[in-house]
Amino acid sequence: MPIQPVVAAVLAVATGLLVSFAPPAQAAGSSAPAGSIGLRLLDIPANATDDPRARLYIVDHVAPGAVVKRRIDVANGLPDATMINLYSGAASVTDGAFLGAEGNTPNDLSTWPSVDRESPTVPAGESVTVTVTITVPADAAPGEQYGVVWAEVSAPPTSGGGVSVVNRVGIRIYLSVGPGGAPAADFLVGTLTAARSADGQPMVVASVQNIGGRALDMFGTLELLGGPGGLSAGPFPVVLGTTVGIGDTEPVTIVLDKEVPAGPWDATITLHSGLLERSANATITFPDVGTAAAVPLTSGPPEWLYFAIIGLLLLLVLIALLVRRRRDDDLADRPAIGYGVVQTDAQ
Missing domain, CATH: 2.60.40.10 (Immunoglobulins)
Known part of the structure; x- marks a missing residue:
């Protein structure tokens, strides 16, 4: 049991x-x-x-x-x-x-x-x-x-x-x-699969592969960003009870609210076992019924965040150029300053 x-x-x-x-x-x-x-x-x-x-x-x-x-x-x-x-x-x-x-x-x-x-x-x-x-x-x-x-x-x-x-x-x-220190624990998050239960409840299933030397008890959350109309949802907790044996690959399930739109969504899943933590991202869309195709995950921040950072950097560069141009114009408008010789009393 x-x-x-x-x-x-x-x-x-x-x-x-x-x-x-x-x-x-x-x-x-x-x-x-x-x-x-x-x-x-x-x-x-x-x-x-x-x-x-x-x-x-x-x-x-x-x-x-x-x-x-x-x-x-x-x-x-x-x-x-x-x-x-x-x-x-x-x-x-x-x-x-x-x-x-x-x-x-x-x-x-x-x-x-x-x-x-x-x-x-x-x-x-x-x-x-x-x-x-x-x-x-x-x-x-x-x-x-x-x-x-x-x-x-x-x-x-x-x-x-x-x-x-x-x-x-x-x-x-x-x-x-065994002798020495404890075997290292590690895991990979391979894919995310969007699905709906028989009663229409949206779910996400993550594929987790244990590549370390210890069994893993999975905890974590799923967050949805960049949805329809700029919506965000979550974080939603992982359904507890999944233990991934050494060398095994097992599904980890997250159940969402029924009100969550179909998407598409930028999904970020963060899983941990003890102090070990891994995050990964994918773009998912919930099907009307059944299960969608599994989507490979990428580690690190979602793709849209990179574009946002690049856009912010370009904006900062543009502001810096405008400030410099304004400063140059101000200097050009100032009257010239004459320099003369200061005479001193002869000794």
Whole structure:
């Protein structure tokens, strides 16, 4: 199933200075919304405080044999005291999504974490702090691996039924293993495709290719300029939830307002994963129905901006020439100044 962050999740890394991260305002004593449970990392490395991805997931690069310790806040927003089971499970990045495996299905990464309190009973409206320890084997294979730290509660079968209801929330783990620094992350935005949904909603789909060494969680916006009558629209946010695996190419979707005219538009898309950011431009027109042809993108400012800059420079040159000519005319109109000899008394 796709993993979505619950309440707030904050990155904690294996090395470097850690600082506390203040949780968002919630009900007194608990960081979980009413009627649910929640997980939140309590530490964040000082060198990652500007990284928005670092505030959502456990993202790190470590050497084989490293030991990682992180504190997690486990909150109970349910009406009664509840035993919350904590464990780790496997995950994968497939078809543009981060997918947690069913149950406690293992992979290599999921066997490395442990928690000091596996099944704490948390009072209603309160939270407890547990410590997660990730012990990376000395012979761990290099590469990026994926997992989830899960919090799970189960309800007994209802009267006459035989099926228990299980609810769980999790924090993603992206763990790269290898010597030296972390593999570089990078991506390309290849094309923009304008389309309309079955109910006429305009959409734009960007093709994103991961050319780096880390999985990417895509965020960003689309802005439309130079539309009919000089209109502009946006910025429109990217639909969240797209994760692009290493070497993969995936679509990233932006949904626009129905009132947006067909165009043509000068479209600028800005995408980022963590601190990595890329922008690209294309001219698009929304079809009446269906999907238009994909349009290749160019990096940098839109073409019309170059013409605007050139026009502004020409205007500045023209103004400078006019000012200089006016100054020359003023000098020509002034009377000549005579120069004479100043006599002095003879000594």
